[in-house]
Amino acid sequence: MKKLRFIFCDQLSDSISSLKNINKDDTIFLCEAMDEVTYVKHHPKKIAFIFASMRHFAEELESKGFNIRYVKLTDPFNTGTLESEITRAVQELKIDHIIITEPSEYRLKILLESLQKSLGIAIDILKDERFFCSPTEFKFWANGKKQFRMEYFYREMRKKYKILMESDGSPVGGQWNYDKENRKSPTKNLKSPKRISHKKSDILIDVLKLVEENFSDHFGNLQPFHFAVTRKQALIELDDFVNRILPYFGDYQDAMMKGETYLYHSLLSSYINIGLLLPMEVCKLAEEAFKKNKAPLSATEGFIRQVLGWREYIRGIYWLKMPDYGELNYFEANTPLPDFYWGAKTKMTCISEAVSHTKEHAYSHHIQRLMVTGNFALISGLNVKQVQEWYLAVYSDAFEWVEMPNTLGMALFGDGGIVGSKPYAASANYINKMSNFCDTCHYDPKEMTSENACPFNALYWDFITRNRNKLEVNQRLPFVYSTWDKFSSEKQKAIKNKAAISLLRMKNGEL
Ligand code: FAD
Ligand code: SF4
Incomplete structure (x- = not known):
């Protein structure tokens, strides 16, 4: 045969x-x-x-x-x-x-x-045995649950695979989650540690030529090219991350800095997603670093949560909900994607930073994807299909099973709350706290309606109020509507007006 x-x-x-x-x-x-x-x-x-x-x-x-x-x-x-x-x-x-x-x-x-x-x-x-949880097992876990929460799924995975677990079944350190100790605001001079660059093989040189000849009209820079392209090279990166960078992963997980694309992120998603690295070996090596006192528990748990928790949960949702999932558009968001997502000029430093990191490296880290480009798309009501297509095209780790629930579900809340319990909508306050982008921006993050006010502020309130009928019942947004209702009607009108002007400027390429 x-x-x-x-x-x-x-x-x-x-x-x-x-x-x-x-x-x-x-x-x-x-x-x-x-x-x-x-x-x-x-x-x-x-x-x-x-x-x-x-x-x-x-x-x-x-x-x-x-x-x-x-x-x-x-x-x-x-x-x-x-x-x-x-x-x-x-x-x-x-x-x-x-x-x-x-x-x-x-x-x-x-x-x-x-x-x-x-x-x-x-x-x-x-079956694809590289994942921790099969679609069938996830379906079994999801069965009968009104709402899914990654946290509880993640705990099941920790128990099943005995990762960061004591022999009596309790989590190492007594807590499941160390988020409170992680996610610090960036320090003033925070810089990315130097990353590995691999020697180019003849195979890679040929491929780079092929791509240059055939795909130079696609968005993004081909050179410089630093990716590992063999398992051996990917293992070197894994080892380097675990030994040198993991200890700081938690602290700077949510930080964003101008010109600093990678900070303390692992850059491993592309390797895991195409199979050069296996998620199990990645988690085990991180756990080993903690056991040998090379990395603190907060950073190790924070990292393992992403791979064992989020990555598997996202895949579970995808296979549980497809194909209908791809058609969801909870907020009926249909505004065309502005050109600045494809590199056109914008005065918003946070967006131009996130897009230029993406263009240069086919990478931007989670918080830039979620709280900058994703958040802007959410509060401006950008077309969910076009936004998903953008995320699928521009990142080296993007495959639909992982891109779609992250974009449609987590960033755009387009699934109405399947992936996450509330929209990740935020005003400039969040970006200002977690980055240095606002320091050099044309716009003022503290201003709401003045000429140079940050567009995120009015657009945030516009999003919250235009979707009131869908969001007011959400118990995780308790004070938002009472705050809005306390604004004077003049202030409310000025905010709505500012949001409309920002959307018009976006359409005209002037934002
Ligand atoms: P680190 O920050 O170092 O995290 C460690 C690992 O955890 C990652 O390598 C990845 O394997 C895993 N991980 C972390 N968060 C997630 C998550 N939410 N979902 C799945 N895995 C996760 N990830 C992709 O792999 N492909 C995508 O197409 C993709 N699209 C995204 C789109 C949006 C709008 C958002 C908000 C997130 C998306 N993510 C995607 C998740 C996450 O942003 C990337 O996995 C991460 O930025 C990759 O960089 P890293 O390897 O340095 O990750
Ligand atoms: Fe972004 Fe607004 Fe800050 Fe400028 S002021 S960087 S637009 S959040």
């Missing part, structure tokens, strides 16, 4: 289930499909990172003696879609059995269903 083992671009782990019990006669198949990199115009760095990692992964497997079929983007016979390329491989190699690990995205699940019908051969779809 001739078997084809197909590997999606985010399944680059040699422990992936589709490679188990492999026979040396089987063919392992990877493909660079044009359709996959253009259905949204992905950041050039993201395309280069993924293609170079795929090519290295294939080369490593080949050096171990496996048969590899690798179709490059520019191969003359490449038909450009995964569906047509799998079909072509099946016909050319006379395959009668496909083995595949379940895809991470809903659209690829549909693709496999279509292939199953058209090819008429056996396709074994195996």
